[in-house]
Amino acid sequence: MSTPASATSRPAARILLLDERGRILLFHAVDPGTDVVSFWITPGGALEPGESFEDAALRELREETGLTGVTLGPWVWRRRYVFRQGTRFHESVERFYLVRAPGSSVDTSGLTAQERDVIREHRWWAAHELGEQSGETFVPRRMAELLPPLIAGRIPSEPVDTGA
Numbered sequence: 705m706s707t708p709a710s711a712t713s714r715p716a717a718r719i720l721l722l723d724e725r726g727r728i729l730l731f732h733a734v735d736p737g738t739d740v741v742s743f744w745i746t747p748g749g750a751l752e753p754g755e756s757f758e759d760a761a762l763r764e765l766r767e768e769t770g771l772t773g774v775t776l777g778p779w780v781w782r783r784r785y786v787f788r789q790g791t792r793f794h795e796s797v798e799r800f801y802l803v804r805a806p807g808s809s810v811d812t813s814g815l816t817a818q819e820r821d822v823i824r825e826h827r828w829w830a831a832h833e834l835g836e837q838s839g840e841t842f843v844p845r846r847m848a849e850l851l852p853p854l855i856a857g858r859i860p861s862e863p864v865d866t867g868a
Contacts, residue, residue, distance in 0.1 A: 711793040717761035718748030718800045723808040726855040727828040735822040737790045743841040761801045770811025777802035782863040783844050831855055
């Protein structure tokens with residue numbers, strides 16, 4: 705999709721949160737006001753004014769999972785995506801950071817009211833499960849392909865463009 709002239713820029717930080725078993729945490733969102741109504745997405749969100757991508761990643765991780773005191777890993781993926789929310793278009797420029805979770809406990813009590821309205825559940829997924837699901841949308845869509853090298857410890861020298 706080309707970027708409409710009226711699109712609002714929305715820089716965002718996202719987290720590829722892996723547990724000790726190499727599973728990734730994803731949130732199932734259902735939002736009838738967007739182009740893709742039902743999708744699985746990593747923790748993360750828009751930067752606040754004056755916030756760096758790294759600071760936003762740690763804030764979002766704390767708010768959405770309850771995790772604090774973790775080390776933010778490298779910036780491994782990048783994504784540019786234009787989406788519609790209601791009648792407005794947004795151009796999201798996203799950076800994905802790798803984080804290793806000390807366990808699989810998740811505390812979603814810090815979700816905002818808007819997030820609680822669209823997030824239906826969270827789940828830890830094994831990489832092979834992502835490729836086996838039909839009828840589910842994972843964001844980014846190449847997640848099943850791009851995740852296994854990260855789980856194996858192969859970190860790209862430059863962030864990989866995930867596409868949509």
